[in-house]
Each structure stands twice: as structure tokens, then as C-alpha cells.
Amino acid sequence: xxxxxxxxxxxxxxxxxxxxxxxxxxxxxxxxxxxxxxxxxxxxxxxxxxxxxxxxxxxxxxxxxxxxxxxxxxxxxxxxxxxxxxxxxxxxxxxxxxxxxxxxxxxxxxxxxxxxxxxxxxxxxxxxxxxxxxxxxxxxxxxxxxxxxxxxxxxx
Numbered sequence: 627x628x629x630x631x632x633x634x635x636x637x638x639x640x641x642x643x644x645x646x647x648x649x650x651x652x653x654x655x656x657x658x659x660x661x662x663x664x665x666x667x668x669x670x671x672x673x674x675x676x677x678x679x680x681x682x683x684x685x686x687x688x689x690x691x692x693x694x695x696x697x698x699x700x701x702x703x704x705x706x707x708x709x710x711x712x713x714x715x716x717x718x719x720x721x722x723x724x725x726x727x728x729x730x731x732x733x734x735x736x737x738x739x740x741x742x743x744x745x746x747x748x749x750x751x752x753x754x755x756x757x758x759x760x761x762x763x764x765x766x767x768x769x770x771x772x773x774x775x776x777x778x779x780x781x782x
Contacts, residue, residue, distance in 0.1 A: 657758070662719060662726035662741045665754045675763035676756035677771045689771055692778050694749040698723075701751060705742055708777050712770070729755075729770065736760070738767055751778075 659665060670676035670687035678684075679691040694701045702725065709715045709727050719726040725742040740755040753774075755767040 658718075658728075659739055662739065663724065663743070665739060665741050665756065666743055666752060670754075670756065673761040674765070675761060675767060676754070677768045678754040678756075679752045680754065689753075689768075689775060691745075691753070692751040692775060694744075694751070698744055698746055701744060704778055704781055705751065705774075708774050709740075731766065736763075738763070738770075740767075740771075 666678070666680055669681045669684055670678050674686070676687050677689055678687055679689055682688050682690075692701075695704060702720075705725060706717065706720070709717055709725070712729060714730040714732060715727055716730070717725060717727050723744045723746065725744075727740045727742075729738040729740060730736070731738070737758050738755055739758060741753060743752040745752060753771060755771050757763045757767065
């Protein structure tokens, strides 16, 4: 009987490892948004894998926008440095008023999409960061954006 229970645990552990391996190479990729700006225009879904500065009434998914540094160029420069100092980060698009970056989670290779919008008129930086797939990210997006905000504000 003890031998049977031991083999059952081994089979269960091997099965879990195989599932994690399969998930890490298949479902973690998701598809890139056609227009990253759409991420900013829609509120976060009811799932805890999203954070945004655009909807203050949604306290579960809200962080405040960031103030400009001296000007737009200086602000973008600081945000780019912060992104580049994150492992697994890649700037996919960078134009006059927007930076779109992807953050790849190390173990399972899940991709989070992050958009920074530089509002020249109000001199603030809005951002939206969310997981491409799934409903729960263990708080990764919120922690990343809080850390980004702290680094940015502390460098002022």
C-alpha cells in the first residue's frame, strides 16, 4: 500500500511539472494588442491582473498618474531608463506621446502589456499595465507599476 501511495505522488508531481512546462510555452504568449492605445481607453476588467491611472473611481485597479519632470523629453528619458532596468522588459513602440513596453515573466514566459501616455497639455503620465491572459497575476502588475512610480518620483 505504501509503495502505491509513493508512486501516486511521483506521478502527480510529474504531471504537474509537465502541465507547467506546457503552459509556459503555449498559453503565456497571448497576442499583442493591435493598438496599444486601446489599453488606456478601456477600464480594467474585474480581474486583479490590471492597473491603470485612467479610472480613479476603480480603487482596486487605480494608481495616480505621474507628473512630468522638467519637460516631455526628460520625463520620457526617465521612464525609458526605468523600463530598461527591468529584466524581461522590451520597448516595442516609442513615439512622441506614448511608450508601449512588454514585460515577460521569467518562469512561465507570460507577457504583460504596459502603455505610458505622456499628456503634454496636463503635464502628466498615464499608464496601464495588464496581463495578456488569465485572471490573476499574483499582484505583479500592481507591484511593477508601484515600483516604477516610486523610482520615477524619487528621481525628481
